[in-house]
Amino acid sequence: MLCALIRNGFFEQPTTGLFMPASEIKAVRRQAVESLLAARQQHPRADGLAEAPVLPGLLAAAAAASAPSQVLRMLSDMSCTSSTATAAVGNRDRQGSGADTEPSGRVTVAGGEKRGSSSTPDVCLRVLCRSREQVDAALQVPWLREVIVDFLEVLGLKEAVTAIRASGRRVVVATPRVLKPDEQRLWLFYLRLGADALLVRSAGMLHQLQLLGGPGAAVPDVPYPIPALEGDFSLNAANVLSASLLLRGNDSVETAMEIGAGTDASCSGDGGATSNTADTTRASPPAWRGLSRLAPTHDLHAAQMVALAAGMGPRRAQLEAIVHQHLPIFHTEHCVFCRFLSSGNSYKDCGHPCETHRLHLRDDNGADHLVLADMGCRNTVFNAKAQSGVFYLRDLLRGGFRTIRIELVDEQPQYVAPLLEGYRDVILGRRGPGDLWRWLATLPDANGAVHGVDAGSLQVQKERSRGGMKPTAAVLKQQQQQQQQPSGLGGRLAEAGKRQ
Numbered sequence: 050m051l052c053a054l055i056r057n058g059f060f061e062q063p064t065t066g067l068f069m070p071a072s073e074i075k076a077v078r079r080q081a082v083e084s085l086l087a088a089r090q091q092h093p094r095a096d097g098l099a100e101a102p103v104l105p106g107l108l109a110a111a112a113a114a115s116a117p118s119q120v121l122r123m124l125s126d127m128s129c130t131s132s133t134a135t136a137a138v139g140n141r142d143r144q145g146s147g148a149d150t151e152p153s154g155r156v157t158v159a160g161g162e163k164r165g166s167s168s169t170p171d172v173c174l175r176v177l178c179r180s181r182e183q184v185d186a187a188l189q190v191p192w193l194r195e196v197i198v199d200f201l202e203v204l205g206l207k208e209a210v211t212a213i214r215a216s217g218r219r220v221v222v223a224t225p226r227v228l229k230p231d232e233q234r235l236w237l238f239y240l241r242l243g244a245d246a247l248l249v250r251s252a253g254m255l256h257q258l259q260l261l262g263g264p265g266a267a268v269p270d271v272p273y274p275i276p277a278l279e280g281d282f283s284l285n286a287a288n289v290l291s292a293s294l295l296l297r298g299n300d301s302v303e304t305a306m307e308i309g310a311g312t313d314a315s316c317s318g319d320g321g322a323t324s325n326t327a328d329t330t331r332a333s334p335p336a337w338r339g340l341s342r343l344a345p346t347h348d349l350h351a352a353q354m355v356a357l358a359a360g361m362g363p364r365r366a367q368l369e370a371i372v373h374q375h376l377p378i379f380h381t382e383h384c385v386f387c388r389f390l391s392s393g394n395s396y397k398d399c400g401h402p403c404e405t406h407r408l409h410l411r412d413d414n415g416a417d418h419l420v421l422a423d424m425g426c427r428n429t430v431f432n433a434k435a436q437s438g439v440f441y442l443r444d445l446l447r448g449g450f451r452t453i454r455i456e457l458v459d460e461q462p463q464y465v466a467p468l469l470e471g472y473r474d475v476i477l478g479r480r481g482p483g484d485l486w487r488w489l490a491t492l493p494d495a496n497g498a499v500h501g502v503d504a505g506s507l508q509v510q511k512e513r514s515r516g517g518m519k520p521t522a523a524v525l526k527q528q529q530q531q532q533q534q535p536s537g538l539g540g541r542l543a544e545a546g547k548r549q
Contacts (some may be wrong), residue, residue, distance in 0.1 A: 093174050099378075106435075112289075112361065123341070127219060129193070130477060161284070176469055177197040188216050188218070196219075196221070198213070198220065198221070201421045203424055210243070219246070223247075224236075226250040226422050228333070236257055242273075246278065248279050258275055264277050277337065285346045286344075295343055345370075354368075354370060354448070366451040368451070374436055374454075375435055376432045377429050386399070386420075390402035403421075407419075416498075419458055440486070472485070
């Protein structure tokens, strides 16, 4: 109100002898505050809002939603613990594994439940490869049903997809984590690959593909329909509501299109090779319009991931746990390849050294962190030390996770098959998690260096108390000022003497 008096010109011109006591100014201020509080009480800001808490209802609805039958059928077909997959490997056991073998030859899976019982779901173990050598090594594993290809630089990506499909396996192509406005048409390249699914890592690409009609929709100038969509950790599903929103499909599901409709070479307009993809892929059920699978964010540790699954109801089967990987430390627009391995300034004149060279950044502790470049010349730096959730596998499987992912970064091809076999043996109870952990700690990178293994972001840590946290710079400054400030009557007298 005082400001209003000034705006209205009450104090526009100085007047000789004009005097206003401080009490009047305070009274005007009190009146302004009272008027503001009265106006806030009358403001209709709550109109249309729920009168009662809505969170319990939203959580109950998320838990009651059913999982799409076509996705559950696909997960069962991709299982590495089914009888057909087990027969491909045989009944070999490892010494010291602690596995419980029944007289019938069946083994007890991790968690103590017997294979073949109604309470034991199938588990899909799949691998993500970042080089053609890793893809070729993974294809030598007979029981492996699904391979993800994540070539940040797309050289050789199409050939790798063709090789995986020709082997009769399901192929999933990972999309970039960063999608700029001028790169919106990048999705056309990935659609033309004819993969069985896309691992979506960008909310922008997910939005674009949903605008085009979602999985099963036809796209002009693309010989394949939009494949099934799967969500990666970068979509940041950290709670039940965000995960439920991402997994939810449209209310109307068209049954004319099928997820694997593009696997037949007759649909290809670019002379693709004939595919020997399994019948379960070609004759797949109608496309699900939402995400068929979803990996929670890396911000959750293992116990929080289990809690997330508990709140998802039947759709917990659509959650995927990444139990082996090298965490991406950071992404950068600065291309290290162009800077140190070329005399050029951009992709136009750099000669593309990222296609022919392997590059690591060595930190002050001697650890070599792999650097990979993507289609936009952005670099991703991966942690040298592998992260493993082998000790949390039982909890994750008990919690309802049906898909387990192994991500390869710098692993050499000769270790791919033993790595996959090791995790599968732990799932089946053939091998103890500690035994596999000790072996993982000895794996070298491409340079022959051994960096070990840890639980990383999956490790369950107790929340530290406030007193146990490191004080901030502001707190330290405040403490220093308090120590320098004289206290008590003697201190004030001494300070007054200094001023005199």
